[in-house]
Amino acid sequence: MPVNTPRSLTVTWGSESVIVSSIDHDLPAPGEPSAQGEVIAAGAANPQALLPDGAWRAIARATTMPEGIALQLRTSPRDPGGLLLEENVEGATLRSVVTRVHLSELLPGIQPRTGMEVNEVPDPQVEGLTRDGQPCAVVRYRYKDFGHLKDHVWQTLHGTLSINSYASSILARKVTRSLITHPVEVTFEDGTPSFHGLVVRDGITRLASAWNVLAGPDADAAKTATHAVGSLFGGIRPDAGEAAPALDERLAEHREQWREGIRKEFAHEMGLLEPGLRAAQIAQTFVVPAQIAVGARHHPGHPLAPQDLFDDAIRSILASVHVDFKQWDAAAQHVEVITRALKRVIQQGDSLVPAEDLQAVYGLAVGRTSPGELPTAFRDHTIPGTPLWRSVYLVHALTRAGLFEQLKDQAKTIKGGRRMGPKGFAELLGPLVDLPWRSHKRAVTKQARNAWNNGGVLTDDVMLDWDPVPTGDFTSLIGPASQGDLNARCTLAVAGGIALIADKLLTRNVGSALGAAKEKGGVPFRSDVNQVVQDLSRQDNELGLWTLALAANAFRADALPENAVTLRQLIRKDPDVGAVGRAYVHFRVDLAQPDRIARDENGVPEQLYQWDVVAASDEKRAKPAKAAAGAGAGAGAGTGADAGAPDAAAGTGAASSEGAADGGGGPGAAAVFLAPAGLDGRPASQRAADDRDVLRTSLAAAHDALERLKLLEPEVGAHTPVIPLPGLKELNRILIGLTTDIENLRRRTEDLHEEDDGEDGEDTEEGRG
Secondary structure (H helix, E strand, C coil): CCCCEEEEEEEEEEEEEEEEEEECCCCCCCCCCHHHHHHHHHHHHHHCCCCHHHHHHHHHHHCHHHHHHHHHHHCCCCCCCCCEEEEEEECEEEEEEEEEEEEHHHCCCHHHHHHHCCCEEEEEEEEEEECEEEEEEEEEEEEHHHHHHHHHHHHHHHHHHHHCCCCCHHHCCCCCCCCCEEEEEEEEEECCCCEEEEEECCCHHHHHHHHHHCCCCCHHHHHHHHHHHHHHHHCCCCCCCCCCCCHHHHHHEEEEEHHHHHHHHHHHHHCCCCCCHHHHHHHHHCCEEEEEEEEECCCCCCCCCCHHHHHHHHHHHHHHHHCCCCCCCCHHHHEEEEEEEEHHHHHHHHCCCHHHHHHHHHHHCCCCCCCHHHHCCCCCCCCCCHHHHHHHHHHHHEEEHHHHHHHHHHHHHHCCCCCCCCHHHHHHHHHHCCHHHHCCCCHHHHHHHHHCCCCCCCCCCCCCCCCCCCCCCHHHHHHHHHCHHHHHHHHHHHHHHHHHHHCCCCCCHHHHCCCCHHHCEEEECCHHHHHHHHHEEECCCCCHHHHHHHHHHHCCCCCCEHHHHHHHHHHCCCCCCCCCCEECEEECCCCCCCCCECCCCCCCCCCHHHHHHHHHHHHHHHHHHHHHHHHHHHHHHCCCCCCCCCHHHCCCCCCCHHHHHCCCCCCHHHHHHCCCCCCCCCHHHHHHHHHHHHHHHHHHHHHHHHHHHHHHHHHHHHCCCCCHHHHHHHHHHHHHHHHHHHHHHHHHHHHHHHHHHHHHHCCCCCCCC
């Protein structure tokens, strides 16, 4: 066989045997500076490719074929745009080059699938760039600091591989479909120097799976993410001093040194008589195919702001694949549908809403406008710049008569449906509304989105013509609302309803919740979520108005309240292990009290439950349930349950399956989700990876110790048990508790990923991007 002929191998990957095809004998050599210079010169000379010099350098550094890119960019009288790939999307034309790039030069970008997941590390702020009023084919990612960048890359790769991996497919056939990429300018709020790179917008699962192959068959998602971050950034410190080269140069040097080490390792492996798994891992992942966007031009009459055009065009390409064909999960699809619908309305330019206001709403919807910028965006500095008020103004703006019907028509067109009522529209809003607090309230995100699917806060009144009333104290709106002020009533309905839904105190009423104990999410009667909010905000419902106002006042976007988590979700109910100062509580309303907060016979404020919320919406309808609860309390004295609600079940057993899944919260649960943040400053998911290893190692060590004790038993004799009976009982108690905890975690994890498991059963690269 000639030396340079590609060869095939059969290797063992975990428990399976994989046939690896077409392994080249050599890896691509480093690019020549002169060839990279040709890319930069050709890009600058192409009128249809608009990028800053730093972006061209990032492309030239990443590609293994700089001459090929220069050829695609080179213009001629007959082809003024060169050989660029051209794609027309809504309102814009994108132009791209097709090439192969080093895996180590790609960063995972933001796409709706990853952006809609519940993450602890926030996404960077995204800004579009322009030159002379024209959109550049590059976006700016603004991170808090260099650590935020590394943690975000780790989280994206770890979260992606936790859902799916195409590792065995990529090991066998390489990455065969091009990743959709574009240049990015990475900037930092703390003053760390910026640099340019390439981000992957479609194909993040393929990117993560390639790193999984390179990390090896024994590497789980956490180890793969750690390996990738180390390879991409090494031990580089952004504050190396003025004498050090620029951060951009140091990153480029580190990655080239890393690749040179990989080349030497590969050459050694291929020099063996029988190359093995490591040679295959390197050969199949060292480079990947990529389509790199380099230019964007808006269509005539396109009203979208130039700085928004390029990123919006990229999102359109992603949506055309993952909404219409290889679908993302429901939340990602909902966000893509509503934002695409809003973009179409902006492009048409015939909305009754002023274009400037539409731009503000669009920025708010896609997360480019932060809650703190809310007063500026809406030109009203009396608006509190908080996450809750962001959601209030977002819901209000998207449901105005001048915009709602247009959005609904466009959403129906995108989804291919014929009808869409307020409930169908509300489900599109849920993932937009929860953006600021999604990571902090991740334990109840599923139930909150189910509540939006059941109507959310889109009541009949909210769909009328009204305006939010900015205030720092929602109780100040109760008086006007009681006197019939529609603006005050709807402001309370939207703000208080959002707070109750986000904190799992108002959920979709499932059948098993009816008549269940209030501590287990029970309700006195069944009703749709938006109907409950409507009844709470009635002019004559003082109890309901106070419930909404106090919920909105108490709401926090950075934590869960203690009464947000059901007993079924408890892993270890330990009220002493809390995060003091982080937890908060919603209290039940008692109109007879001066501060309107209900208290028990000892003067202790009583926690609010979903039972209380639903009962407050219609006290007359709740009377039979209250009477039945009172009779049950008399028959079963000693339960300690509130006389106005169903009795709590004895013990801390699991609630009925569906009722617990969508029910209200139980007390003392905050410690589970509000654990101390740790001293090392790392995100919880990275510390969790370490603790998983500790748990696995400790269990293995415990098993080994038990086996040794069993071997010693014959020598010890019956007169002295190797483990005395009290010790066995204690160990058995610990074991049962551990088994229960693990089983509860397993159930919760299955619940979180049941939709993902159902979408994509194929373990091939052709699955979800």
